[in-house]
Amino acid sequence: MPIPILKLHNYLLISIQTEIDDQTAIQFQEDLLDKIHKTGATGVVIDLTSVDIIDSFIAKVLGDVVSMSDLMGAKVVLTGIQPAVAMTLIELGIHLQNIPTALDLEQGLIKLHQELGV
Amino acid sequence: MKPQSGVIIRKEWDIVGARQVAREMARELKFGVVDQARIATAVSELARNIYLYANEGQILFNAIQSVNKTGLCVKAVDTGPGINDISEVMQDGYSTSGGLGAGLPGVKRLMDEFDIKTEIGIGTTITATKWVR
Ligand SMILES: Nc1ncnc2c1ncn2[C@@H]1O[C@H](COP(=O)(O)OP(=O)(O)O)[C@@H](O)[C@H]1O
Ligand SMILES: [Mg+2]
Numbered sequence: 504m505p506i507p508i509l510k511l512h513n514y515l516l517i518s519i520q521t522e523i524d525d526q527t528a529i530q531f532q533e534d535l536l537d538k539i540h541k542t543g544a545t546g547v548v549i550d551l552t553s554v555d556i557i558d559s560f561i562a563k564v565l566g567d568v569v570s571m572s573d574l575m576g577a578k579v580v581l582t583g584i585q586p587a588v589a590m591t592l593i594e595l596g597i598h599l600q601n602i603p604t605a606l607d608l609e610q611g612l613i614k615l616h617q618e619l620g621v
Numbered sequence: 622m623k624p625q626s627g628v629i630i631r632k633e634w635d636i637v638g639a640r641q642v643a644r645e646m647a648r649e650l651k652f653g654v655v656d657q658a659r660i661a662t663a664v665s666e667l668a669r670n671i672y673l674y675a676n677e678g679q680i681l682f683n684a685i686q687s688v689n690k691t692g693l694c695v696k697a698v699d700t701g702p703g704i705n706d707i708s709e710v711m712q713d714g715y716s717t718s719g720g721l722g723a724g725l726p727g728v729k730r731l732m733d734e735f736d737i738k739t740e741i742g743i744g745t746t747i748t749a750t751k752w753v754r
Pocket of ligand 2 (some may be wrong): 669670724725
């Protein structure tokens with residue numbers, strides 16, 4: 504099942520609710536870039552509150568999504584990363600450096616406002 | 622809970638199946654949430670490696686419940702090409718597939734015990750155990 508992408512003004516909001524397999528992750532990457540292109544969105548919030556595992560593959564896809572969106576002119580903020588997920592990521596050796604994060608969706612939107620200066 | 626369980630890795634979706642079994646067993650063995658995530662993540666890495674590099678294999682789970690120790694032993698068994706240089710693949714960032722190269726060194730850090738047995742042309746068996754603290 505594809506991950507739904509909602510549009511709110513100039514922003515795209517995504518809340519990942521399902522177990523992400525590799526195919527879903529890659530499909531999401533394509534869908535999001537396509538949606539940024541079509542809507543001209545300038546900011547994206549990806550909420551990971553319901554995600555209880557991020558392995559190196561999913562981390563790579565997320566990192567790539569952020570860089571690719573950036574190239575297209577959209578800032579991405581990741582929100583709601585669970586403590587257990589943050590710890591396992593660091594132990595895997597994955598630091599997701601330079602990726603803006605926030606505690607929850609609301610804080611993510613505030614961060615986008617700040618970063619985009621609107 | 623069944624003390625033993627196995628998941629065959631053949632399709633990409635089997636990776637998800639393996640980590641779900643991992644989490645379920647870890648939960649039933651009363652691992653904390655962080656350890657559950659560590660174990661599920663480690664299994665996801667091992668299962669994906671089988672899928673990517675060996676085409677087919679199995680993840681075997683073995684619950685260890687003795688008088689003074691509880692743990693989960695995970696064995697990833699494949700009949701793939703084997704690994705030529707173990708110290709090379711254990712380096713952070715080493716990947717032959719354009720991946721992050723974080724899988725094997727990561728699994729070693731996430732789990733308490735870690736062992737690789739491999740033979741070229743025969744296959745690879747990786748055993749990793751986590752103990753309940
Ligand atoms: N089961 C396996 N059989 C053969 N080679 C493997 C196996 N698992 C890992 N490898 C090799 O070890 C390398 C490092 O694996 P890993 O640390 O998981 O990083 P990645 O999967 O991102 O490349 C792989 O690129 C591959 O060449
Ligand atoms: Mg790997």
